[in-house]
Amino acid sequence: xxxxxxxxxxxxxxxxxxxxxxxxxxxxxxxxxxxxxxxxxxxxxxxxxxxxxxxxxxxxxxxxxxxxxxxxxxxxxxxxxxxxxxxxxxxxxxxxxxxxxxxxxxxxxxxxxxxxxxxxxxxxxxxxxxxxxxxxxxxxxxxxxxxxxxxxxxxxxxxxxxxxxxxxxxxxxxxxxxxxxxxxxxxxxxxxxxxxxxxxxxxxxxxxxxxxxxxxxxxxxxxxxxxxxxxxxxxxxxxxxxxxxxxxxxxxxxxxxxxxxxxxxxxxxxxxxxxxxxxxxxxxxxxxxxxxxxxxxxxxxxxxxxxxxxxxxxxxxxxx
Ligand SMILES: [Zn+2]
Numbered sequence: 001x002x003x004x005x006x007x008x009x010x011x012x013x014x015x016x017x018x019x020x021x022x023x024x025x026x027x028x029x030x031x032x033x034x035x036x037x038x039x040x041x042x043x044x045x046x047x048x049x050x051x052x053x054x055x056x057x058x059x060x061x062x063x064x065x066x067x068x069x070x071x072x073x074x075x076x077x078x079x080x081x082x083x084x085x086x087x088x089x090x091x092x093x094x095x096x097x098x099x100x101x102x103x104x105x106x107x108x109x110x111x112x113x114x115x116x117x118x119x120x121x122x123x124x125x126x127x128x129x130x131x132x133x134x135x136x137x138x139x140x141x142x143x144x145x146x147x148x149x150x151x152x153x154x155x156x157x158x159x160x161x162x163x164x165x166x167x168x169x170x171x172x173x174x175x176x177x178x179x180x181x182x183x184x185x186x187x188x189x190x191x192x193x194x195x196x197x198x199x200x201x202x203x204x205x206x207x208x209x210x211x212x213x214x215x216x217x218x219x220x221x222x223x224x225x226x227x228x229x230x231x232x233x234x235x236x237x238x239x240x241x242x243x244x245x246x247x248x249x250x251x252x253x254x255x256x257x258x259x260x261x262x263x264x265x266x267x268x269x270x271x272x273x274x275x276x277x278x279x280x281x282x283x284x285x286x287x288x289x290x291x292x293x294x295x296x297x298x299x300x301x302x303x304x305x306x307x308x309x310x311x312x313x314x315x316x317x318x319x320x
Contacts, residue, residue, distance in 0.1 A: 011039040019054030028055045029075035033113040038078060041097045045082060046182060052108050053079040071101060077112035084202060088125060088143060096147060126320050128303040134269040134280060135300065135307045139320035141200045144225050144264050146179045146318050153299035154309040156317065161253045161266055161300040162293060163227055163316040176214045177316055178226040183215050185316060196231025196290040198255055200224045206257040206264065208234065208288040227318065229255070229290035232278045249273060251298040251308050256281035256289025268300045268307050
């Protein structure tokens with residue numbers, strides 16, 4: 001137990017005073033594993049993190065009705081808030097950073113470094129379906145996010161689909177991706193085709209637009225997530241036909257928006273031409289959508305099951 005005499009900087013963005021027990025006795029105990037992970041999360045989100053509750057003395061924990069063996073008493077837990085982000089969204093990112101315990105609450109996210117995995121709260125934002133050979137996920141727009149992975153598809157854990165195209169000779173991703181207002185993948189010189197870009201704004205609305213360079217046409221700070229693929233609809237499909245080499249029948253991932261359900265729809269199916277992919281999304285109630293992936297590297301794991309996995313290296317993926 002340290003009785004705080006002076007505040008001190010624990011990492012680039014966290015100070016000891018932020019973790020002091022709210023009981024008013026100026027008591028604090030912090031595990032640096034927690035601080036290091038929080039700093040990683042802070043860097044990943046690139047927004048400031050408010051620590052709502054850090055260390056709790058056993059007496060204080062009992063007084064506020066905390067869990068009997070609450071990690072807050074061990075100094076390796078924090079309840080956190082990030083402005084303009086839902087607790088679930090923060091939780092999903094904490095998962096990527098590798099926190100052990102993550103709990104989703106109405107207005108905050110609990111994270112800890114207890115040494116083993118624990119999850120609680122409402123994580124169920126996605127529902128799954130399978131119609132014939134088509135695997136489908138329905139996800140809340142604001143729970144969708146993207147990640148740079150640079151890892152073989154069959155080595156990636158958790159649920160995902162792979163994202164954009166690569167330039168094959170250099171394996172450089174060329175399909176723009178925006179995550180939390182940051183342009184993670186820029187459009188590279190490849191062709192002059194204006195891509196169909198699916199954009200999820202921070203207010204949860206979803207659009208598909210034909211754009212060339214997203215950072216020149218949209219205010220990135222308003223964007224929760226965006227990815228470019230092949231334009232499908234509502235814009236004129238003939239404005240960008242899927243090139244011949246990928247219009248051949250093969251496994252494809254298509255991603256659209258069902259306005260009646262307010263859900264992002266992701267579908268993976270075999271023998272899929274551009275027309276078949278579009279028909280799939282229309283059948284699933286979508287009025288806008290794009291085709292993902294350049295060809296042959298369709299990868300997806302849904303609801304814990306491998307839909308399609310390869311040992312090809314994926315550069316970017318989409319999760320929900
Ligand atoms: Zn907590």
